[in-house]
Each structure stands twice: as C-alpha cells, then as structure tokens.
Amino acid sequence: MLDLNELEQLITFADMGTLSMVAEKLHISQPTITRTMQHLEEVFGVSLFVRGKNKIMLNDTGIKAVEQARQLLSATDNALKNVRAFDKSLHTITISSCAPAPLWYVLPALSSAYPDMTIASSIKSMPAICEDLDSEFCQLAILPHNSQYGHYTNIPFLKENLSVCVPASHALAKKPSVTFSELNGFNFLLNSEIGFWDEMCRVQMPASRFLVQTDQFEFEELVRESSLPCFTTNLAKDSQNLLADRIRIPVTDPEANVTYYLACHSQSIAYADALKRIDTNDVIVC
Amino acid sequence: MLDLNELEQLITFADMGTLSMVAEKLHISQPTITRTMQHLEEVFGVSLFVRGKNKIMLNDTGIKAVEQARQLLSATDNALKNVRAFDKSLHTITISSCAPAPLWYVLPALSSAYPDMTIASSIKSMPAICEDLDSEFCQLAILPHNSQYGHYTNIPFLKENLSVCVPASHALAKKPSVTFSELNGFNFLLNSEIGFWDEMCRVQMPASRFLVQTDQFEFEELVRESSLPCFTTNLAKDSQNLLADRIRIPVTDPEANVTYYLACHSQSIAYADALKRIDTNDVIVC
DNA sequence: TGATCTTACGTTTAGCGTAACAATA
DNA sequence: TATTGTTACGCTAAACGTAAGATCA
Numbered sequence: 113m114l115d116l117n118e119l120e121q122l123i124t125f126a127d128m129g130t131l132s133m134v135a136e137k138l139h140i141s142q143p144t145i146t147r148t149m150q151h152l153e154e155v156f157g158v159s160l161f162v163r164g165k166n167k168i169m170l171n172d173t174g175i176k177a178v179e180q181a182r183q184l185l186s187a188t189d190n191a192l193k194n195v196r197a198f199d200k201s202l203h204t205i206t207i208s209s210c211a212p213a214p215l216w217y218v219l220p221a222l223s224s225a226y227p228d229m230t231i232a233s234s235i236k237s238m239p240a241i242c243e244d245l246d247s248e249f250c251q252l253a254i255l256p257h258n259s260q261y262g263h264y265t266n267i268p269f270l271k272e273n274l275s276v277c278v279p280a281s282h283a284l285a286k287k288p289s290v291t292f293s294e295l296n297g298f299n300f301l302l303n304s305e306i307g308f309w310d311e312m313c314r315v316q317m318p319a320s321r322f323l324v325q326t327d328q329f330e331f332e333e334l335v336r337e338s339s340l341p342c343f344t345t346n347l348a349k350d351s352q353n354l355l356a357d358r359i360r361i362p363v364t365d366p367e368a369n370v371t372y373y374l375a376c377h378s379q380s381i382a383y384a385d386a387l388k389r390i391d392t393n394d395v396i397v398c
Numbered sequence: 399m400l401d402l403n404e405l406e407q408l409i410t411f412a413d414m415g416t417l418s419m420v421a422e423k424l425h426i427s428q429p430t431i432t433r434t435m436q437h438l439e440e441v442f443g444v445s446l447f448v449r450g451k452n453k454i455m456l457n458d459t460g461i462k463a464v465e466q467a468r469q470l471l472s473a474t475d476n477a478l479k480n481v482r483a484f485d486k487s488l489h490t491i492t493i494s495s496c497a498p499a500p501l502w503y504v505l506p507a508l509s510s511a512y513p514d515m516t517i518a519s520s521i522k523s524m525p526a527i528c529e530d531l532d533s534e535f536c537q538l539a540i541l542p543h544n545s546q547y548g549h550y551t552n553i554p555f556l557k558e559n560l561s562v563c564v565p566a567s568h569a570l571a572k573k574p575s576v577t578f579s580e581l582n583g584f585n586f587l588l589n590s591e592i593g594f595w596d597e598m599c600r601v602q603m604p605a606s607r608f609l610v611q612t613d614q615f616e617f618e619e620l621v622r623e624s625s626l627p628c629f630t631t632n633l634a635k636d637s638q639n640l641l642a643d644r645i646r647i648p649v650t651d652p653e654a655n656v657t658y659y660l661a662c663h664s665q666s667i668a669y670a671d672a673l674k675r676i677d678t679n680d681v682i683v684c
Numbered sequence: 685t686g687a688t689c690t691t692a693c694g695t696t697t698a699g700c701g702t703a704a705c706a707a708t709a
Numbered sequence: 710t711a712t713t714g715t716t717a718c719g720c721t722a723a724a725c726g727t728a729a730g731a732t733c734a
Binding site: 168 | 712713714715716
C-alpha cells in the first residue's frame with residue numbers, strides 16, 4: 113500500500129533534485145532515500161525515474177506521480193484538520209466578533225449556559241469573520257449589520273451608540289449632538305482593540321489623527337491630563353469614573369449607532385438562542 | 399504521520415462493528431486492531447471512540463474521521479490509477495470504436511506508424527466511448543458522427559454504406575435500393591460484435607427479428623444454407639466469396655450511410671494525423 | 685460459557701545507518 | 710578528488726502474534 117512518508121520523500125526529491133539533498137533535508141540517511149524511490153516504483157508498478165550510473169531524475173510518469181502525491185498529501189493534511197476542527201467544535205464555542213462590546217455580554221452568558229464548554233473568542237476584521245463562518249472555524253459571529261452573506265441565521269441582539277467625550281472647555285462642549293463631518297479634523301484619543309470602530313473612525317473622519325493607546329493605563333492618564341476628545345458608547349463601562357468630568361455628546365450619524373447581529377450556522381442555533389435571554393437591562397449606560 | 403493501512407482498519411471497523419470482525423476480515427490478529435485504534439487516536443490527537451469494559455464504538459468525531467478516511471483512501475486509489483494510466487498512455491495507444499470496420503484500417507496504420515507502441519482497441523457503446531474520452535482511458539475514439547460533445551478534435555475519415563444481401567429468389571431481389579421501412583418486418587441474420595449497427599437495426603426495424611450469430615463459421619453456414627437476408631457494407635471483406643450468389647441492395651436511409659469521425663484530445667492529435675494518410679483506395683468495395 | 689476488548693510478553697522482521705563500491709565531473 | 714547513487718551488511722526498534730486477564734450477555 114501507498115505510504116505517505118514515501119510520498120513526502122518523492123515530493124522532496126522533486127523539489128531538491130538529488131537524493132543526497134533529500135536525505136539532508138529530511139534527516140535520514142541517503143541509502144534510505146534510494147530504497148524508498150525503488151519501493152515507490154514497485155508500489156506504483158511503473159518506472160518513475162531515468163537513471164544514469166550516478167545520477168537519477170524523474171521521467172514524465174515520475175512528474176505525474178509527484179503531482180498526484182502533492183494533492184494527496186494536502187488532502188491528508190485537510191482530513192486531519194477537519195477531524196480536529198470537528199472535535200474542537202464539540203467542546204468549544206468559538207466566537208469571532210467585529211468589536212469588543214458584544215463579547216462583554218456574550219461570553220458570560222455562554223459560559224453560564226454551557227459550563228462544560230470552552231469558550232474562545234477573538235476580534236477580527238469583517239472579511240476574516242466571514243471566512244471563519246465559512247470554514248466553520250467559529251460557531252458564532254458578531255457583525256455590525258444583518259449579514260446578507262451566506263445562509264446563516266441572523267439575530268439582532270444589541271445596539272451600541274457612539275458618543276464623543278470632551279472637556280467642558282472644548283469647542284464642541286455646548287452642542288447637544290454632533291455628526292462625523294463636524295468632528296472631522298479634530299484629533300482623538302483612541303483605544304486599541306476596538307474592532308471595526310477603528311476603521312470607521314478613519315473612514316468617517318479622514319482629516320483627523322488618532323492617537324491609539326495600546327496600554328489602558330496610559331490611555332486613561334491621557335484622558336485625565338489632556339483635553340483631547342475621546343469616545344465612549346452606551347455599552348462601555350467606566351469603572352474609574354474617568355469620564356465624569358467630560359461632556360458626552362451623541363454622534364447622530366447612522367454609522368455611529370449600530371445594531372449587532374449574531375450570525376451562526378443552523379447547527380449552532382442553540383448557542384444563539386441562549387444569548388436571546390441576555391437581560392438588556394444589564395446594559396450599563398454611562 | 400497518517401498511515402493508510404490504519405485508516406483502512408478504521409473504515410473496516412465502521413463497516414463491521416467489532417474489532418474481532420475487523421481482525422478476521424483483514425487477516426490480522428485482534429490485539430493489533432486494538433493497538434491501531436489507539437494509535438489512530440494519537441495521530442488525530444482526539445478521541446474517536448467511546449469504550450466500555452468490553453465494548454468499543456465510534457463517537458461523533460470517530461464517525462467524522464471515518465468519513466474523511468473513506469475520501470482519503472478513494473483519493474489514493476485514484477492517484478495510483480492516474481499515474482498508471484498516464485504511464486500506459488506513454489507506450490500504448492488505446493482506441494474505443496463504435497464499430498469494427500474502422501478498426502480494420504486504423505489498427506494496421508497505427509502499428510506501422512508507431513511500431514514501438516502497444517495498440518489496444520475495443521468496441522463499445524457510445525456513452526462508454528464518451529466516458530473513455532473524458533477519463534483519458536482512450537487516446538482515440540471512433541464515432542459514427544461529428545461529436546459535438548466536449549472539446550475534442552474531430553476528423554472525418556471513412557464512410558460506410560449498408561446494403562442488404564438476399565438470394566435471387568427473394569421478394570426484395572428486384573429492387574434497385576431499399577429503405578429500412580421496406581425492410582422492417584423481415585427477419586435477418588446478423589453477426590455479433592458489430593457495434594452501434596446492432597442497436598440501429600433494432601431501432602430502425604422494430605418489427606424484425608435478428609438471428610445474432612456469435613460464431614463466424616455458423617454465420618457463414620446459415621448464409622449459404624438459408625434464404626434469410628443479411629447485411630454487408632462497402633468496408634466488409636468477403637474473403638470466402640460468401641455473398642457471390644446474393645443480390646446486394648443499398649439501403650438508402652441516411653442512418654445506413656455513416657461517416658466515421660476520429661475524436662481525440664489535443665495532446666493525441668499526432669495519432670489522428672497518422673491516420674489521415676490511410677489510402678482510401680484500400681477500401682475493398684464488395 | 686462464549687464473545688469482546690485490553691494488556692503483557694516474547695519473537696520476528698522490516699527498516700535504518702554505516703561502510704564499501706562504482707561512476708562522473 | 711569530491712560528489713552522487715547503488716549495494717551489502719549488521720543492528721535496532723517497531724510491529725506482530727500468542728497468551729493471559731477482565732468484563733459482559
């Protein structure tokens with residue numbers, strides 16, 4: 113029967129060109145490679161090489177065999193990945209989200225509903241989330257809109273409304289509400305890891321500069337010590353009462369007021385159902 | 399690395415249900431199967447079975463693994479076949495024909511043009527010939543019409559015209575030509591192995607019966623000793639002068655006067671070109 | 685009690701590496 | 710002479726089968 117290790121040696125020979133280099137690359141002795149190539153010819157039942165007294169190269173059939181071997185090895189690789197992914201999907205719920213806020217509600221709800229399951233989440237770009245859904249890498253996806261994409265079940269479950277926070281002395285402080293076009297040109301303090309909001313800010317306010325802070329402490333220090341505007345939302349928690357001294361001005365553009373949708377495959381609807389029961393009164397408006 | 403023998407044991411277990419039966423079926427000892435299943439779990443890195451003290455069965459992941467294993471084994475099987483077929487195609491020319499007559503001219507021409515090649519031919523039904531072209535089982539196909547099917551090169555190269563042969567005393571003997579509808583209802587002697595002509599006779603003359611003779615000697619004896627009509631064509635050889643005493647009446651229907659086309663893949667055009675040079679004067683009109 | 689799966693143990697064999705050889709550039 | 714591929718030889722490790730043990734119907 114065909115041996116995948118032998119096929120790998122064959123492929124390596126096609127890539128390297130000499131048996132010695134195969135031996136070196138795969139950390140096995142060179143005579144072993146000779147024997148493997150002879151054995152492969154036995155197994156295929158056809159000759160794969162043209163041999164000189166001290167040289168060997170693939171013939172046309174050999175080239176065909178290498179092509180088939182490559183396909184085969186990649187197929188076995190996929191088979192392994194598929195089985196592992198399937199197994200993982202049985203004991204872990206994987207969530208890909210476009211923003212952090214929904215996860216603050218989703219993760220606790222899921223771990224109390226499924227205490228035996230591992231919950232894995234990550235914040236990704238929209239295309240990456242769609243790939244995750246397609247490949248079934250994730251069972252749940254959180255998108256800032258109803259995904260017309262694919263045949264996934266879509267459930268609206270949270271709204272997030274953006275406000276800008278400025279010191280009382282700021283030029284904008286007296287406005288009851290603002291739009292992105294009014295904000296465009298001001299420079300802002302921004303947290304990192306805010307998902308799709310980051311790109312949205314850059315698109316909606318192309319004339320602005322954004323001072324992205326990776327460290328949370330440094331971000332908070334800058335909010336306290338500078339008069340640079342920053343953002344918050346109805347879902348954000350302000351445990352430090354950081355924004356107590358600032359004025360919150362709602363941003364009225366539709367893009368700034370998003371409804372998050374939960375997307376999932378039909379076989380994962382149970383997870384999404386568990387999330388419908390989230391008590392939206394838990395949402396801390398700050 | 400994954401071992402295809404182990405995967406085969408896994409599949410056999412899925413089919414049989416107990417390790418003992420796997421051992422029996424594959425002619426290996428039962429403890430070996432136990433070890434293989436344990437090893438497969440190691441390789442996949444996930445558990446594939448639910449085990450009782452003296453029973454074992456696939457879990458959900460195991461079922462998934464079996465599904466992947468089946469795909470993989472069939473893929474390796476295909477890979478082997480592909481390589482062997484490719485190798486064969488390098489030293490043999492395989493021809494699938496809808497009728498025997500074209501082969502009488504094609505086979506000698508090819509073996510003189512390609513003396514180092516093995517020439518293999520067979521007479522098949524039209525759908526089988528199309529499959530042979532698609533799977534590249536054959537390099538050349540002979541069809542009784544221009545194949546609009548696929549992107550194959552088509553070359554017309556021989557015409558075959560059907561005549562009916564009757565004794566001088568036969569009711570039809572005085573007609574200069576006939577049509578299938580005039581022949582319909584008479585019973586005929588027929589050779590076996592005449593390809594698509596067999597089906598055509600049955601379709602065009604549904605009221606007739608056909609006495610198909612497998613043995614050539616018996617066929618000839620019946621032609622001599624009976625007054626049953628039989629068929630011949632411009633391509634048929636009558637070395638015994640069997641039909642000397644009979645009247646040949648051309649069948650005028652277009653279906654009875656076919657042009658054979660050679661179909662081949664682009665990479666096999668050289669073979670078809672060699673056949674263009676067939677001297678059509680060799681065609682013995684009898 | 686017979687069937688099933690697992691573990692333990694001893695043997696075999698098949699695969700590997702070292703070494704020697706042949707041929708080329 | 711250095712590099713490459715093949716063959717020969719001896720050893721080791723891995724895989725197998727037998728036997729024994731445990732559990733269930």
